[in-house]
Amino acid sequence: MSDLARSALPGAEAGGIVSVREMGLQGMVTLRADLSVAAKALKKVTGAAMPEVRGMTEGEGTRVAWMSPDELLILCDHSAAGEMARGLTEALKGQHHLAVDVSDARAMFSLTGEAGALRDVLAKVTPADLAALAPGEMRRTRLQQVAAALWFESGTEARVVCFRSVAQYVFDLLALSAKDGGAVGYH
């Protein structure tokens, strides 16, 4: 029933010193396993290599992010997430693991703008050290009062993932922080 599926805040957008946009439906799979022995299955199902600590790797239409010493997050098409989770379960048969589709438990936002402004806006809401966050590295952190993860897609675009139930809070928070007049000029 994908035609009836809706992301948390379809079409939500805000402008200012950076632009904030909800990215629509995004497939996500949580994999918990002993990462030292799951690389082969991961490669087979996602096409991506095992990421380093806090790293992200690219596969065929997929991306794999390191979440914790025994947890990965796989990003893929929304329609492919269920199959991806089943594929991982199959590939890891006989090995202790948990693979589950969590696409709808999350919301994802894109922030675009000039590199410095982008980091300034994020620094208003996250205690993470943004200067130390290289593109392609994912940081699990907080956006003020809620849990979130973020990474830089490029110098001028950041992505933010949060839980679906707090998507409105996170959007409001980012939109407020990006409001005109709020430039900091630090980064």
Add this chain to the structure above:
Amino acid sequence: MSTRLSEGGRLIDRSRKIAFRFDGKRLTGHPGDTLASALMANGQRIVGRSFKYHRPRGVVASGAEEPNALVNLGEGGRHEPNQRATTTELFEGLAATSQNRWPSLDFDIGEVNALIPRFLPAGFYYKTFIHPRPFWKHVFEPFIRHSAGLGRAPDPRTTDPDRYEHFYVHTDLVIAGGGIAGLQAALEAGRAGAKVLLCEQTAHWGGRAPVDGVEIDGAPAEAWIAAALAELEGMENVHLRLRTMVAGVYDHGYVIAYERVADHVAAPDAPRHRLWRIRAAQVVSATGAFERPLSFPGNDKPGVMLASAMRDYLVNWGVSPGDRTVVVTNNDDAYRTAIAIRKAGLDVPCIVDARDTADGPLPQEARALGIPVKTGMAIANVKGLRGVVAVQLCRQAGEGAVIEDVICEAVAMSGGWSPVVHLWSHCGGKLAWDAGGAFFRPDHEKPPTSHDGEGFVVCAGAADGALHASEVLGNAGAATGRALARLGLSAPGRVATASAPDEAALSPVWMMPQGAGPKKRAKMWLDFQNDVKVSDVQLAAREGYESVEHTKRYTTLGMATDQGKLSNINGLAVLADALGAPIPQVGTTTFRPPFTPISMGAIAGEARGAVFQPIRRTPIQDWHERNGAAWEPVGHWRRPYCFPRDGETKRDAVNREILATRTSVGLLDASTLGKILVKGADAGRFMDMLYTNMMSTLKPGRCRYGLMCSENGFLMDDGVVARLDDETFLVHTTTGGADRIHAHMEDWLQCEWWDWKVYTANVTEQWAQVAVVGPNARKVLEKLGGDIDLSKEALPFMAWAEGRIGGFDARVFRISFSGELSFEVAVPASQGRAFWDALLDAGAEFGITPYGTEALHVMRAEKGFIMIGDETDGTVIPQDLGLDWAISKKKDDYLGKRAQERAHMTDPARWKLVGLETLDGSVLPDGAYAIAEGVNDNAQRNTQGRVTSTYWSPTLEKGIAMGLVLNGPDRMGEVLEFNTTRKAARGEDAPTVKARIVSPVFYDAQGEKQDV
């Protein structure tokens, strides 16, 4: 009268004028003015009244240490009390009013207090207003509140129109203070490659070096400051922030800075304040020093100012303090003020120097300018009611016999300088007494330490006690070198050299004249804002207050909004003298952050209005909002309590929702229910430990209700477990329990059973869950179609199935919390809203009725189902609730088992769950107690039970309740009396309500309705 000079003022732009208002008067100033400099330029000598005696007060300082010039700033939503005029930048349209005066600043009724100060000595309130007791609340306190207090609180009907924000920064070095020491530190650290954040609280770099005529590397300080800034601005690793005050230093290099982004703008589109939350490896405190007042009689009168402040007003803002200024000092630095005043073309009738000799370069220069220097002299009295008109001189060594009167309009006083050691002290840095300078300086051997035991704060320049310009830069260079070394960096390049005329040693003067009698001592102000005088501190010492901390609280010395920035050292020197102890032995009071008050807005940051707190939303929340839901907070969720229709009360709505559900079909958004996956070879074993009953025997495709207890045996959560496959369980928790129970699971798995093969995942938000409830529930779902056989045979009570309902991906659980035929259907959250809409469509012909949490609660209570948080409160065990059937006797262990075997837990006298029915059909008050015979040791009525849940049942048309009652299950049919909140009639006992003990299952005891 103070006024603006025809020229001078390095910080003001004389080509432009700014209009502002003070107490309604229209005045003008220039860009670059502070409110204080503008008020003085307009001849406004009295700017406020003191706290206790309502004495007229003028500006005394030029910066953050100002105790007197506090104003109500702004109007309406932007009104703020207690703003320091000395740190308020002037802007077009600024409106300020004076504080603590009635009816007007020039004529104040409360000033009568000042005529009788002997009635208000230290500790006066404690001693006087004790008896009779009721007088405190009804007579004394209202009177004191009216006469005391500073600014006016903001009008609660207004809303602050501005926004605020936080800003997180990680850096190697934070430098507090942008004077020449701070600039030198930044240059050195920047050149060494460190990441630097340099914060200056004012709007200008360079501190007071330009005012004091300091030369650096042979040129005026301004040139060096400009060059330093140019170099720093060119460094990518250095950030410079003006109007940003380092407010506090905390453990592990956490530093708070307060940026006044738009305080100098009338109606900003920028955030007004920004709170910087900084992680710094090292902190350099280049915070300078404060000048100390001298304690002579009448030192609080308008026109008496700190010598350095007077110099600031003259040089920075072109403001004259008056035509004739007497300088009174115990050091050479104050001569700079006399020289500056003379060079501005104004008169200095004399310099009163408490020392016996004054022959250094500065005194010589003053003499050369024709200023009489009177050594060994003191001020015996200041004449003038609303401001200085003359001073009377005496010998410093004597008791105050007047030798001569000197006509003047202003007095510049200097009692020496104290390093600003606040940031060093916030996190535990210790101080050492410097006898030569008569001040406390940072003890380098005892710095505030970080996680590794190493110091993480250094003081640079005057803040380290290097008060003379020639020492400042060398000291700052060395301090920065120490900080850089801790970062593993080394400082390249040379440190600049500053020079200024030499200064002779000061002579500590804590009282002027030194032999002053009681009358004079009662006119020597230590703390200007709180009206604490030398006599008050001496009285405290006589009354036995030996600890400086006790004296502070008894006298209120240093407890005003300026936190004793001017009074601290003078006060404790007086105390030390009174106690006959050396000053370092008496010690200082504790320096705590913030350095000066920061706004509540900055602390709250963005967290107001829509983002005050995250409100969790289900995928169906929009529908609830549009359909008029009344809300109930459940954790961070807002759940519909009920859906009142036009004209309906909430109670009407709840009753309608229940009856519609029981007679046809209702719909509940149960998406908030916790859902946790538990998977692995040891999942069954883990589930058996988590739950009191046996879960490992549950078959795939089936559901089982279970109870979870804490280690101490208390019931902490309940819910239905579905077995998905051999290795996988889906745990349903209460709405509020999802995160807590997930953490509880991970705690046990990570800390205790780390070798068990179990993974968990909280998938609560992956699913939208809708309960379709009532006799027509199956018909509605069957109408939608799909591939799941929903018949009783294929999907019996407590079974679950996966497949499609209509076109939706669904898991259907045959579970019931209402006693009706019920299907809880989970669909992916993205499909939740569409599924809800489809159910409403399909159910229209059955009058399908969305219901809220209250209907849910009433229906479960009618069935006698317990609710976590109602029947449990952290002290209740499953056995109390008659849930013995859900406690496995076969299992060796489960969390809470051993605790439940303790004597207190097996005590037969524990109150147990029963149903309660009032004799008159009314609803029992929530939380009411069943009264018993007699009273306890506290003369309170004995009790034998309490109500845990109580509702009006529209199904049964009477009040129903559950409660915990002593021996309850053995007392069926017995009638108890419950207390109420109704008042007793005169002479009678408080009214009670009678209720009969019954089974807690009020509705369909056989469970036939849910099993169809």
